[in-house]
Amino acid sequence: MSKRRLVITAVVVEGRTQGEVARAYGVSQGWVSRLVARYRAEGEAAFEPRSRRPKTSPTALAPDTVDLIVRIRKELTEQGLDAGPETIAWHLQQHHHLRVSRATISRHLTAHGLVVPAPRKRPRSSYTRFQAELPNETWQADFTHHRLADKAGTDIEILTWLDDCSRYALHVTCWERVTGPIVLDTFRQAVAAHGIPASTLTDNGMVFTTRLSGGRNALEHELRRLHITQKNAAPNHPTTCGKVERFQQTMKNWLRAQPDLKHSYTTLGWPTGYVTWAPDETTASWAAPNFPEARFEATDLDRSWTLAPTGPTATGPGHALLAWLVGCGPDEDLGLKRTADATGVAAPADTGLRSRSPDE
Known part of the structure; x- marks a missing residue:
């Protein structure tokens, strides 16, 4: 059981004071107060911390570009050609005039389940290039x-x-x-x-x-x-x-x-x-x-x-x-x-x- 759930249960169900609960669990009384207020406003959602994801991401890749990356990946794979981030980046720049980093392409491919995890048998540092x-x-x-x-x-x-x-x-x-x-x-x-x-x-x-x-x-x-x-x-x-x-x-x-x-x-x-x-x-x-x-x-x-x-x-x-x-x-x-x-x-x-x- 999470600490959030324990604190909320102690205050709301057991009727203990917020100061007593704060001392018992080693947290500030202000944090307990905010947590209880959130529980009364949002219900069980208060048991989990809020997402820290920003509400807007001005530099995020456009959804159309993400769809294009996925489509290029599938087309290259069907043709039997290499379809990794480097190749996709080249096609984006040459054919669609879009410059996207290899890391960004790799991240979106992973998010769409297009990368099969392949644990390495030995660390890359053990190889001499x-x-x-x-x-x-x-x-x-x-x-x-x-x-x-x-x-x-x-x-x-x-x-x-x-x-x-x-x-x-x-x-x-x-x-x-x-x-x-x-x-x-x-x-x-x-x-x-x-x-x-x-x-x-x-x-x-x-x-x-x-x-x-x-x-x-x-x-x-x-x-x-x-x-x-x-x-x-x-x-x-x-x-x-x-x-x-x-x-x-x-x-x-x-x-x-x-x-x-x-x-x-x-x-x-x-x-x-x-x-x-x-x-x-x-x-x-x-x-x-x-x-x-x-x-x-x-x-x-x-x-x-x-x-x-x-x-x-x-x-x-x-x-x-x-x-x-x-x-x-x-x-x-x-x-x-x-x-x-x-x-x-x-x-x-x-x-x-x-x-x-x-x-x-």
Whole structure:
């Protein structure tokens, strides 16, 4: 029973004086007097404290804007696209000329029951964030399974090469099974289109590395020939390659929402416009130049790498790119201000990358 109810009962039912009740319960006589007066005016509502919510909120978001946020969330989800606060904020600004903060959008999504609570298995502070400073400094690669909606439920594998700095999808292909020769071929195609990277980062799949079983596979020989540093995540630490993992999550959500692209791996498509310019939760920002393709291409840096006995070194002025990135606006995944979505870029603090220099 609440103290309010006890005080009111003692005065009204038991007939005790307000001063006596105030001394008995350690409160002021004035508070008891006001409480009893409220009880006589409002009844049992006096048992609970009044709401402290202001009668008016001049800066509150307009109801139409709240409805628009909810509608955008549902539309993006139905299309299989990322529908977090960053993405919704971008759509509000670009298509409706409304600037709403990420925190405000998140608060209204939660209030409408559109956010599923997901307790974290470990605190975010236990992860070490990392990101390449320049395009072509590091490429991440991985492949993921996707089941088609045909009668046989065919399982295919989608191979992705992703630039670590810009999150730009350099090369995305699907296969019945990803093999070592396929990985080597797609890597060469990506190099022909985008230049030679300084390093690669993958997990320990046999198509990427045979370092755990001894020797080198075809990709490792190619990396050594090009003087590219090979980095591999520690076993059982998939978050080290979190950027490409996060991209694959977005990609598979989109594929599941496309009824016309579910039946044949030869016709599986990925929206080029979405990869090159539309935001997701790891690349969204207020400034359009922060989209993956723009961040990868909009620089005066010559993204070629000089082959040297000690490995590749970048040629061309890179300081202008870094200065441009710093001035891009409130993007959260640019190294200085990083995204809240730890799934895309996180690596465990106790995990060091296992790198293999070209000369090893």
